[in-house]
Amino acid sequence: MNIVKVDVFQARLPLIEPFIISYVRLDDMPTIFTRIELDNGIVGWGEAVPDQNVTGETWHSTYDVIVHELAPLLIGKSPFQIDAIHQQWDAQILGSPSAKAALDIALYDAMGKCANLPLYELLGGRAHDTLMVPRVISIKTPQEMAEDAKRYVAEGYKHIKIKVGTDAKADIARICQVRDAIGEDAYLRVDANQGWSRTEALQVIEATQHCAVEWYEQPVKAHDYRTMRHIRESVSSAIMIDEGVQSMHDLTEVIREEAADMLNIKLMKAGGIYRALGLASLAESANMPCQVGSMVESAIATMAGAHLSMSRTIIETNEMVGPLMFTQDVAGVPFDGEQLLLTKAPGLGIEVDETYVSSITVQRACIE
Incomplete structure (x- = not known):
């Protein structure tokens, strides 16, 4: 149950109306999706929604950190090596929390599916x-x-x-x-x-x-x-x-x-x-x-x-x-x-529409 591939999607999700808080207005939501694939065919999905005013990351920097610094470290590893993986990420780059979250969530989704249990x-x-x-x-x-x-x-x-x-x-x-x-x-x-x-x-x-x-x-x-x-x-x-x-x-x-x-x-x-x-x-x-x-x-x-x-x-x-x-x-x-509502479906318990993900993606990378 080792990771053989990581796909990274830089995308923009359409909002019903602009989202306005004290320091920013967003007319759509810039996001980054990650998809890890194991050698047994199981897939795990994750996501990063960086905020440069909070996490110190931009949409572009987060994509680059995932693609060039973090995702390559996953190849050949088991998703269950979660502690060792986080230690390696932290040794590789300081901070970048949403970039790490995107892959962390995908690892947990895969773990739940491997165990055939809902993540909770x-x-x-x-x-x-x-x-x-x-x-x-x-x-x-x-x-x-x-x-x-x-x-x-x-x-x-x-x-x-x-x-x-x-x-x-x-x-x-x-x-x-x-x-x-x-x-x-x-x-x-x-x-x-x-x-x-x-x-x-x-x-x-x-x-x-x-x-x-x-x-x-x-x-x-x-x-x-x-x-x-x-x-x-x-x-x-x-x-x-x-x-x-x-x-x-x-x-x-x-x-x-x-x-x-x-x-x-x-x-x-x-x-x-x-x-x-x-x-x-x-x-x-x-x-x-x-x-x-x-x-x-x-x-x-x-x-x-x-x-x-x-x-x-x-x-x-x-x-x-x-x-x-x-x-x-x-x-x-x-x-x-x-x-x-949380069901008993394994992992995150959702079916991701990969066709829609592709349709809103502006940049994509594959790490093997």
Whole structure:
């Protein structure tokens, strides 16, 4: 069961509408798919969705790192050599977490198929009864965001996340109008994506205390742990860290500084499932609840995050929202309303449409 070939696809996925957060607007989603093939014919799929403002990688650099630095190291290896493979990748190149995630996910998909088990069974078994997925609303006018939120709640969604972080006054209006639109029974999460200063963060949080926000995510710059701690000490609301944690070292510092109540784990920041498991374990030792977030990923990375979410008790929430945001995806994801369903199909549990992958690919490489 050794790897004999790695295919890499640089592609662009079409979005239903532009995705706008505090630091970027995306009219489509640049992504990279990986496909590993074993000598027994089993295939594993992975994905990278780099973010140059978060992971320090671009779409082009990630493709080049996978093709020229990481994928060649897999030829002849078993997908089950996951620890040794990560050690070799880290010795080959510093960082590049989404590039590593693309191949890591493919390795885990192949492992599940080799074992004829759904991936969550390999990661720890079923730790939750269901996976509830929110609807995410990108930055618009307060009225437009409120209208979107009201529509989603009418469709049956009870968990709404809104993107903010452009202007404190406008953000207060966004939060308040969305809460008014969704009523008291729906849950509301707020993500500033590093968009506020300390003063702005305190101003917004204090002005929206009556809005029953579940948590405020990454209010200030990624590694400004001191300011995160000050905000956390100054408000009664929960503070989640996201961009500020990529590695075990980062999380160790966050725990030491008492800078956050919660952790958002993303496979693209962590370097894949293997490293994400380490973050979840460290967070558990500090009694820090986690969620698995998304970089707006296709069905491939979405299902990887879903299996990870299902397998660990400390991972209490997830935001596997990518497939809800594309006009067409590379595979079907089994949603039932706001529930993401995991079947007993092996690996990631999806059938990738290779014809569609090829149709949206702008550059492809094969490593044998």
